[in-house]
Amino acid sequence: MERKMIKALWGMEGTLEEQLQRISEAGYAGIEAPLPSLEEESRFRELLSRYGLDYIAMVFTGGEDHAASFEQQVERAIGFNPLLINSHSAQDCMPYKEQVAFFARALEVERQAGIAVGHETHRGRAMFTPWGTASLLDELPELKLTADFSHWCCVCESLLGNQEDNLRRAFERVIHIHARVGYAQGPQVPHPGAPEYALELETHAEWWQKIVDLRKAEGSELITITPEFGPPGYLHTLPYTNQPVADLWEVCLWMSRYLDDNIRY
Numbered sequence: 001m002e003r004k005m006i007k008a009l010w011g012m013e014g015t016l017e018e019q020l021q022r023i024s025e026a027g028y029a030g031i032e033a034p035l036p037s038l039e040e041e042s043r044f045r046e047l048l049s050r051y052g053l054d055y056i057a058m059v060f061t062g063g064e065d066h067a068a069s070f071e072q073q074v075e076r077a078i079g080f081n082p083l084l085i086n087s088h089s090a091q092d093c094m095p096y097k098e099q100v101a102f103f104a105r106a107l108e109v110e111r112q113a114g115i116a117v118g119h120e121t122h123r124g125r126a127m128f129t130p131w132g133t134a135s136l137l138d139e140l141p142e143l144k145l146t147a148d149f150s151h152w153c154c155v156c157e158s159l160l161g162n163q164e165d166n167l168r169r170a171f172e173r174v175i176h177i178h179a180r181v182g183y184a185q186g187p188q189v190p191h192p193g194a195p196e197y198a199l200e201l202e203t204h205a206e207w208w209q210k211i212v213d214l215r216k217a218e219g220s221e222l223i224t225i226t227p228e229f230g231p232p233g234y235l236h237t238l239p240y241t242n243q244p245v246a247d248l249w250e251v252c253l254w255m256s257r258y259l260d261d262n263i264r265y
Helices: 016-025 041-050 066-078 096-113 130-139 149-156 164-171 195-217 248-262
Strands: 002-008 030-034 054-060 084-088 117-120 145-147 174-178 222-226
Touching (some): 002 248, 016 041, 054 066, 084 174, 096 117, 117 145, 145 164, 145 195, 149 195, 164 195, 174 195, 195 222, 195 248
Parallel strands (some): 054 084, 084 117, 145 174
16 A cells, blocks of 8 residues: 655744755655745646645635535635645534535535545544544545544543544545654654653554554555644743644654555554
């Protein structure tokens, strides 16, 4: 099975060209990022082509009509021919019936677009808990996920030991993985290689392996993975100085190498 390791632009510094050049030289297959501004669109396409990078488009629903904002962003994303679209979808406080209506419309938009959409398991969004996500998946069998279970660890204040059935149902729908390691008190450990977080790393790796195994069993030829660790706010900092406790670029690179050494594709 082919795997494509993707680098998020989140937290990177420098010009867009400097970022893409560094990503390409590090061996990543593509980038994951929000849609560029209209003014930057041409330059964005040019640089993706120059550095031979695939693109995973990120969309973020909002406003008074989440479904309309989703549709508008997906229509723009199509023009970039992305590998897939990762969506931060709906809201955690949205009544369940409204969530179902949103995702039903999102599936129609996805079918018309002809590009797979993974709805991310993200805090603040409709899929912020394992049980809520499971209900939506049961209601709408065509829904697909971007798996970022670090959020669920934070929300549930655990490594999800009592959520096995809901995790299993989620695994079956995952088309894209955000390989960030969370823990009971937050969505991101200071460094995934630190021995004090060995259990968290092992648990997440087991989840990712189950997803890969399921994708292979159903005949999928490709899995995309983004080691999506974030900058300060997510990345721990020292008191008073706000100095990051680790280098974000190196953390993501460490995670990508760990995945290649430990996940059986």
